[in-house]
């Protein structure tokens with residue numbers, strides 16, 4: 001039995017247009033992992049994943065890094081359930097362990113205005129990391145408000161709202177194995193659907 005049968009409502013949602021196929025994502029992430037393996041040889045990079053959207057990228061990326069690594073998670077409020085950035089960034093779940101003295105790679109799903117990463121970079125630098133850089137799967141250059149350097153970048157994408165491979169709209173579509181453009185983001189949940197918290 002194919003998994004497409006049981007998850008058909010996600011895979012065949014009428015408002016989705018595939019932008020980056022699963023195989024393309026995996027191939028590019030493997031290149032980023034190989035670059036990290038070369039650049040951090042002899043060190044133990046500490047991957048800090050920005051919840052929730054970057055979990056799929058993290059899980060793929062860390063398996064392509066041929067070095068010992070450690071991971072931690074941080075969660076910030078950004079879009080909420082809207083599709084427009086508020087500019088306000090707040091830590092809603094902090095790291096479990098101190099990153100002091102570590103070679104941190106901040107793992108993010110998408111760089112849009114740059115406000116989130118800009119805030120996180122200065123927040124983490126203040127905690128005395130040994131080094132810090134950014135790995136971002138997707139980049140929307142058109143919407144940048146603050147300049148953020150990305151050492152490991154997956155794909156530049158057009159100024160469209162995208163979902164899948166960890167990215168959501170109102171918490172939906174994170175489980176899609178590809179990245180898709182979502183048309184009419186206001187209509188992703190059928191009326192009356194109960195998703196709770």
Ligand code: IMP
Nearest residue numbers: 085111112113114115116161162167168
């Ligand atoms: P920034 O602070 O504007 O760079 O926003 C980064 C965050 O906004 C990401 O971590 C995502 O959570 C969210 N985001 C930005 N663009 C999109 C999109 O096209 N789809 C889903 N989430 C997005």
